[in-house]
Amino acid sequence: MSVPSSSPEQRKAFYDRLEPQNLAPLWEKLKGLLPDEPKSKAAPHRWRYSDVRPLVMESGKLLTAQEAERRVLVLENPALPGMSRATSTMYAGIQLIMPGETAPAHRHTPSALRFMLEGEGAFTAVGGERTTMKRGDFIITPSWAFHDHGNEGTEPCAWLDGLDLPLVAFFEAGFNEHYNDERQSIVRPEGDALARFGSNMLPLNATSRYGMTTPIFNYPYERTRAALVAAANGDGPDSHEAVTLRYSNPIDGGWAMPTMAAWMTFVPKGFETKPIRSTDGIVMALGEGAVVTRIGDKTFDMAEKDIAVAPGWTWRSFKAQQDSFIFCFSDRVAQEKLGLWREQRS
Structure with missing residues (x-):
């Protein structure tokens, strides 16, 4: 086998001639393209709700929901400033709607x-169907479905938004359209979707109005919590996952959404999970309880409503100081469909 005898200077001169032709030598870039293991650009981080809430409420005094269209404070990962990303592929923000307002x-x-x-x-x-939003509820807005929000109560309402915006932007497939009125016409009674699809029964020849997304668009927390507690009384907590149930599409049993996986984990008081990592970057919100969350080399004491991110392929674990219920979402479902998702347990 012949051995190349070119000098570094000769190779550089060759590379310099490639650039004007919009060419590049793969052998110089291969290690960056195919590392020994995944390395996320995102960083572990925690947003304390007690710190964020005053700023969220202040935004309600600065502009109306109509002016903003969506009054949201974006949760920006500190390693991805200005990119509107909580993880490398997931957007997250906290949305506020004041009494009497409508988000168009x-x-x-x-x-x-x-x-x-x-x-x-x-x-x-x-x-065309409305649902009341209660604390801990998981609510879905399917792709290309008209949606609006309102507040008919007497106090400010806030929720965590999660979107697959970075994924859609990567595919350059982003579109939006405004409705012809501030609120859409309501054509079905509240609870219709849950009645048809959320009671372990399905209509004959059941299909979803929203394509690959579940026909249920509100998974009430009271049901989720009860299921998790009952499951904990059965087999007990898993050493790595504690008690975890995923939100599913009742038609095919798959994930509730085609690009974002969502689940809730119950960590009983005093229980500590063993470290686990996976290729999906995870956004997590503590709906109830108090938990010490370890993500990589960071340790966060999380109170109710705090939000944290675990970048892909970063070790994570929980230790519950109280019975704790942690809502999570990630791009796991998209990775699974592409055959990319991996997991490692300690």
């Missing part, structure tokens, strides 16, 4: 989810 109806190709943090009287309407 629109639709867009990115899928969205909501996790209700505080307040009473808020509602969201999706595809």
